[in-house]
Amino acid sequence: MSPLTPFGHAKRLLVGRPISSELAHHERLTKTTGLAVLSSDALSSVAYATEEVLRVLMVGGLAAMAYAPTIALLIAALLGIVAFSYRQTIKAYPQGGGAYIVAKENLGEWAGLSAAAALLIDYTLTVAVSVAAGVAAITSAFPSLHINRVELGLAFVGLLMLGNLRGIRESARLFALPTYGFIAVMCSLIVAGFYRTFAASMPPVAVVPVDVLPTFDTATLTTFALLTAFANGCTAMTGVEAISDGTPAFKPPEARNAAATLLVMAAVAITMFVGISVLADRLHAIPAVSETIVSQIGRAVFGGGTVLYYVLQVMTTLILVLAANTAYADFPRLASIVARDRFMPRQFMNQGDKLAFSNGIIALSAAAGGLIVVFGGDTHQLIPLYMIGVFLSFTLSQTGMFLKQRRAGVSGPPVLLNLFGAILTGIVLLIVGATKGPEGAWIVIVLIPCLVVVFRKTREHYDTVAHQLTLRDWTPPARRTNIVLVPVSGVQRAVVHALRYSESISTDVRAVYVNDNPQAVAALQAEWKTWGGSVKLVVLDSPFRSVMEPLLAYIALIEKERTNAYITIVLPEFVPSRWWHHLLHNQRALLIKGALLFRPNVVVTSVPFHLS
């Protein structure tokens, strides 16, 4: 291996040693690590989904809040249907791609691109929302850090970026603890809570004094409010598609491993969401600014100040921040698939020497960091943007699966399940758009078609280029001679080097001097006898002190006289030993390069002269 550049050294330090292609399979996910890496998004939403439902219902008072378990069961059923549909998708598409692939193949390109745009926005929001929520959990514990929440959020995004640039397996190890820790402590909470509330008749929790509760007015619990509560609860469903999209990251047999992991995830998510919702109802937990619902339940069941209570809080914080990692697995992979179809820049296809899609990881980090900065790291401002993308991709994906199975002649329950799922998620999409649109979701509603247009324009460009590059029916260019011009402002070693190099590439080399002073011309001509070699010296006049314009005019003249020649401009270029020395050199070379960039058959070459 060649010696490393300074940049190379820094990269090694940050992202570790390269991984050989032959080792690729060793980096794949098992069911255990797959659950850790890909389910944190779906599972972590349990931490706030119940609270989002209760927040809407509480305007109707305690009686209305008793609807929460029913709504949770509805959402759980929906989640089960969606999970089942994605299980079929995994089997039909073991190469991954999720909603994008399914929608593109079965509904057409526009649907596919809409799904891709929706998912890419969604993954970015997953990072932003999860990191912001995780930071909020920390700053709740350490209020003095509250003014630094944007900086903290950006630091987390930076850490996630580096962790993912280092490679998948190391990430999996890093994320196993919080995921399994969260599952374990939540299940303990639910089991202990059910035992104590149903068998041991525990008294309800009372955080908020009754006189602070909103006026109980069941008349205000309109259908719209129930729909809003339902839409809010659907945050529990974000991240369900992650495993389906990440199928190729699993160890072979990829499809079977991914499908099994998906079922486990769905079961765990449903159990936790319904469990927390039932407990919240039984314990009369009420959303408060000062304390989350999960924390209220934890304090009631485990007791405030106990070790288990703190474990619950820490694990909730960790899984919220690490949920962002799901997106770090899926955004770059989806981007690479879309780029493979030439709808996104091909850089997203490059796998780095750690087998990660480095450019996707960096783009995701930049976009999520931008969202955190723009929304001041505030979770509640970000959440309304979050669900349009999720449910648009669900709807497109399930509609696609339904059409695919019908075309394949499949009938019976699976087809009906997909149809049912498509209709249900479509309805939820409309509910989310209607209830969340005014709160910020309109940004995403506008952004998705814009992204689709960008995808199309990118594809058109690549198609045009491919057309212009094809060798079919193409007459190759005739042999050309090469005229070399070396712009000089005097003679010194770097110029002599450039002249000698020019002589090695052509027999027609001309040094071009722009005259600003007749005495200097005479001196230059004298020196030319010693150093010029076979190079002719051409002197051009400049009435406007510009070096560029006479040079461009001379090039135009040659182009007119010698239509069948390359013109190569050779420039000596200083390569300084310190970066800031660049500021002291080569400005003229840059100008010349810029001016000649758009001329066909003109090639600009820099001959490096290394300064010590």
Added chain:
Amino acid sequence: MSPLTPFGHAKRLLVGRPISSELAHHERLTKTTGLAVLSSDALSSVAYATEEVLRVLMVGGLAAMAYAPTIALLIAALLGIVAFSYRQTIKAYPQGGGAYIVAKENLGEWAGLSAAAALLIDYTLTVAVSVAAGVAAITSAFPSLHINRVELGLAFVGLLMLGNLRGIRESARLFALPTYGFIAVMCSLIVAGFYRTFAASMPPVAVVPVDVLPTFDTATLTTFALLTAFANGCTAMTGVEAISDGTPAFKPPEARNAAATLLVMAAVAITMFVGISVLADRLHAIPAVSETIVSQIGRAVFGGGTVLYYVLQVMTTLILVLAANTAYADFPRLASIVARDRFMPRQFMNQGDKLAFSNGIIALSAAAGGLIVVFGGDTHQLIPLYMIGVFLSFTLSQTGMFLKQRRAGVSGPPVLLNLFGAILTGIVLLIVGATKGPEGAWIVIVLIPCLVVVFRKTREHYDTVAHQLTLRDWTPPARRTNIVLVPVSGVQRAVVHALRYSESISTDVRAVYVNDNPQAVAALQAEWKTWGGSVKLVVLDSPFRSVMEPLLAYIALIEKERTNAYITIVLPEFVPSRWWHHLLHNQRALLIKGALLFRPNVVVTSVPFHLS
């Protein structure tokens, strides 16, 4: 003239048509335009200098404020001495350069560089302070604009930059009205004021009700307070050196025209400063947040709401903003002189096609804009930074003139005047440092030595480069052959173009393909029969998917085998028709260029392929 690029069109629109070198003298300043362009800094300080004196004295009450005319006379005397000294400097140094040249030639390089650093900082502050004060005058009239003062300040800086990039004569025309208008209205104010207060015994002005006045306690008027008042009043002296520095911009005979202009300017400045100070005393004007001293006097003498009063206010505003233009004449010129001595990057020597030192103008605008942003466009935060530079350069300049004349054997009053001036300005420098240091001047005290170090390092670098470039005692490089490598990832038109170009510059051309797939290699070898020409196809293996590392290793191998050969890497480079298409191409070429930049005898060439 060759056709303009899009950038060229925009430049023409903003800065106008180029000016031929032959027309250079037509752009020079007359005495009349010279006063307009170069004196606005010195004259505009009259607008706030008296107020700065009174602000300190008012802690001692009305009795203490009676010291103001005495202090003003002291400062006027100092201004006269300094102006006289600069008049001698103009005669001794008609080529310009001011304190930098004088200090360098007579006190040595370090003193010269200190003076240069002091002046460059000072010119930048002139722009920032004057623009901020001008904006403050506008926002006082239109309070709703107050929240936009940073944006307004930046807009003024932008206008000044464009005006100066367009050329000197047009600037002079633009600035004649406010300068002469300000002089005329101020002189009218003083004449009318003197007549009315001395001959017609006008009653004193009363802006501030007596009960709001500070407690009159003469005991608080310490020597330190008197010194601070004196130091504050010395803001009246900023800008005196501008004409001396700008001597070469005058029409021939440059020295005589500049010297005459300097005397006129000093006389006008002294008259106005002393006149305003005496009137302020006679009319018992007291500094107030709501109204400036000049406005108070104007209202008392002309009457509030009269046309003359508004003319006074408008002219004050205009000259404050346009005072910044003095710095736009001198900063770029000084930078070009320092760059000619190779202490600053040589770009500052480039005169653009409008005969202006474009890079200096742009650098000044960037620095002043930065100051406005950092200090939130607040004049009072900027003023303490302002006088260290002025008096350091005064002291160095006068000390230099004293030594020069002594060495030349001159004796008598002129020499003593210079010595006296040097001692006086040196004492003022100490007073300013002591009284203004804690208020922010320490930033400049730290910055000046830092800049001097940067100047020295720049010069050392250029000296080292010159040494490495000298042809004396140099054995020119032996003739070398040229081996051309073309990295390819497939065959298409751009690659074929690059191959044909490569054949035109060498007989040893090798296409290098990094193998990631044996089938692709076989396909490529088949296509090579049609398109390869005389180019050999070299296939390299890549265990880490990296294109770079096998390529670098192959180059290292050639370097070892053929020590006496250039290696030219030819890359096809797409030149897209739209700027954003750049993002979709050429990333690999950039990587390869970056990796090979530091290898001697390796030349990287891009063969443009133009996309339509």
